[in-house]
Structures are given as C-alpha cells and as structure tokens.
Amino acid sequence: MTQIDRRGFLTTSSLALIGLAVDGSAGAGAAAADEPVIDIHQHVGYAGRADDALVAHQRAMGVTTTILLPAGRSVRTPSTHDGVSNGLQAQCLGNEACFQLVAAHAKAYVSGANEVPDLDEAVPEIERYLKRGAVLIGEQKFGVECDSPAMQKIYQLAQAYRVPVLMHWQLDMYNYGFERFGTMLAKYPRVNFIGHAQTWWANIDRKHTPQAGLYPKGPVTPGGLTDRYLSDYPNIYGDLSAGSGLNALTRDEDFTRDFLKRHQSKLLYGSDCTDVAGAGPTCQGAQTIAALRRLAGSKRIERKLLHDNAKTLFRF
Ligand SMILES: [Zn+2]
Numbered sequence: 001m002t003q004i005d006r007r008g009f010l011t012t013s014s015l016a017l018i019g020l021a022v023d024g025s026a027g028a029g030a031a032a033a034d035e036p037v038i039d040i041h042q043h044v045g046y047a048g049r050a051d052d053a054l055v056a057h058q059r060a061m062g063v064t065t066t067i068l069l070p071a072g073r074s075v076r077t078p079s080t081h082d083g084v085s086n087g088l089q090a091q092c093l094g095n096e097a098c099f100q101l102v103a104a105h106a107k108a109y110v111s112g113a114n115e116v117p118d119l120d121e122a123v124p125e126i127e128r129y130l131k132r133g134a135v136l137i138g139e140q141k142f143g144v145e146c147d148s149p150a151m152q153k154i155y156q157l158a159q160a161y162r163v164p165v166l167m168h169w170q171l172d173m174y175n176y177g178f179e180r181f182g183t184m185l186a187k188y189p190r191v192n193f194i195g196h197a198q199t200w201w202a203n204i205d206r207k208h209t210p211q212a213g214l215y216p217k218g219p220v221t222p223g224g225l226t227d228r229y230l231s232d233y234p235n236i237y238g239d240l241s242a243g244s245g246l247n248a249l250t251r252d253e254d255f256t257r258d259f260l261k262r263h264q265s266k267l268l269y270g271s272d273c274t275d276v277a278g279a280g281p282t283c284q285g286a287q288t289i290a291a292l293r294r295l296a297g298s299k300r301i302e303r304k305l306l307h308d309n310a311k312t313l314f315r316f
C-alpha cells in the first residue's frame with residue numbers, strides 16, 4: 001500500500017509540475033527579464049491581503065510592472081451606496097497606501113490617483129497625487145452617471161494631466177449609462193478611457209441582454225456595444241482583468257482569436273485578483289496570462305497585450 005501511495009503521489013506531483021510549465025506559471029521569474037509583463041490592475045489591502053503577499057503574488061505571476069489602483073475615501077453617500085462600495089467594495093486602500101508601496105518598491109510599482117468623484121474634494125485630492133506622479137485616474141467604481149458634471153470634471157482633469165481614466169462598468173451599480181458613453185468619448189477625444197468589469201465585457205456580444213447576467217456564457221455575436229466602442233473611438237481601451245475579463249476571453253475562443261486580432265492595440269493585461277498564490281487554479285490573473293498566450297495568434301500580438309500597449313499608453 002505504501003508503495004502504491006508513494007507512486008500515486010509522485011505521479012500527481014510530476015503532472016502538477018508539467019501543468020505549471022505548460023501554462024507558463026513555472027519559471028515566470030526566469031522569463032521576466034526577456035518578456036516583461038505590465039499588470040495594469042491591482043490593489044493594496046485587497047480583501048485584506050498583506051503588502052508582502054501582494055508583492056510575492058505579482059512576482060509569481062511574472063509581472064514586472066504593476067499599476068496600483070487606489071480606492072476613494074470612505075464616505076456614506078448615494079455614490080458609495082451609503083458606504084457599501086467604500087474600499088472599492090473589497091477593502092482596497094487609498095492614495096496614500098498605494099504611494100507608500102510604490103516608494104518601497106521603486107520601478108516595479110506605479111500608482112493611480114482616485115477619489116469619490118462627486119465630493120467637493122475630488123479634483124484637488126486626485127490632482128495632489130497626479131502631481132506626485134500618478135499615472136492614471138481610477139479605479140472609478142462609484143454609483144454616478146457616466147456623463148454627470150462630476151464625472152466630466154474627472155475627464156477634464158485627466159485631459160489636463162494627460163492620464164487615462166479607468167472605469168468599472170456594472171449595470172445599475174457603478175457608472176450608469178454605458179449606452180450613452182459614446183457622447184463622452186466624442187466630447188473628450190484627447191482623454192484615453194479604459195473600460196473594465198462586467199458590463200463592459202458582457203457587451204462584446206451584440207445579442208447580450210441584461211437577463212443574461214453579469215458573466216454571460218456561450219457563443220458571442222460580434223458587434224456588441226463594447227466591440228463598437230473599441231472600433232469607432234481611438235480613445236477607448238479594454239482592461240482584460242478580473243473574472244469578467246477572463247470570462248470574456250474563454251466563453252467563445254473562436255470569437256476571442258478574432259477579437260484579439262482586431263483590437264490588438266487597444267487591449268491591456270490586468271489581473272485584479274485577490275489570491276496569494278500567483279499561479280495555479282486559484283489565480284485568475286495567471287489564467288488570464290495563459291489564455292492570452294494561447295489565443296493571441298502570434299508572439300507579436302501576445303507581447304502587445306501583455307506589455308507593449310500599456311507601455312505606450314502610460315509612458316513610464
Ligand atoms: Zn479592481
């Protein structure tokens with residue numbers, strides 16, 4: 001019995017090693033120098049994760065530069081759903097915590113700047129951190145109309161500092177009026193916007209309906225609103241992070257191969273994952289990297305998605 005158990009164990013661990021090598025998770029550190037990866041979407045304090053666990057997670061994934069996205073301050077307003085969405089609804093910390101981590105890990109980390117957009121302090125608070133070197137505004141994840149006066153002040157600030165704005169689109173919860181967003185893309189042609197989250201990714205499908213839920217499965221019909229925004233406006237980009245991004249990549253791989261090719265200069269790798277492993281089945285960020293390597297169609301496009309597009313957009 002002992003022998004069989006031992007052989008069983010050895011077989012399992014060998015398969016595990018092969019699995020890691022095949023999906024690119026193993027040896028990520030060794031590949032880092034040759035193939036840098038920019039993760040445009042991570043958080044400090046995410047679901048209570050410690051800073052050293054975040055740093056280890058990013059290293060395990062093979063990420064060489066990480067953009068930290070701060071939360072706004074904690075307040076009870078309609079725009080935070082009376083406090084429900086403080087900490088980006090996931091215990092994420094704010095500007096100061098992100099800048100402290102950047103200071104402790106120079107070069108490997110940069111930060112965004114953020115605030116609850118409809119507070120009087122929003123513009124001065126965000127501007128303070130843009131002056132300190134924040135590379136974008138976000139993650140904007142608040143219950144506000146996407147074309148409200150408050151949000152337009154955010155877009156004008158982004159224009160003045162030439163930084164992108166990253167927005168979490170979630171039906172009836174965060175950034176209302178996705179169907180009207182084209183008016184903002186046209187009104188602020190010099191602002192680069194980055195779309196993220198469930199409603200953004202569900203709308204790759206022309207046949208998407210709200211009844212299909214936030215993580216729709218199955219075949220995708222090209223020409224959804226997100227697909228059209230990416231085609232029609234040069235100033236909108238897609239953030240591939242989170243379960244929503246991974247779901248969009250994996251639900252219809254034939255569609256995905258074509259989608260990645262058509263929008264190869266407009267899509268950006270991000271992880272947005274809360275785990276501590278940085279590899280394997282619990283790490284959605286590592287699975288997204290593996291999916292992009294499998295579906296990109298060429299090394300050139302793969303490198304654009306994992307690194308080059310972000311390098312061009314952010315200029316750091
Ligand atoms: Zn996030």
Ligand SMILES: [Zn+2]
Nearest residue numbers: 273283284285
């Ligand atoms: Zn992860």
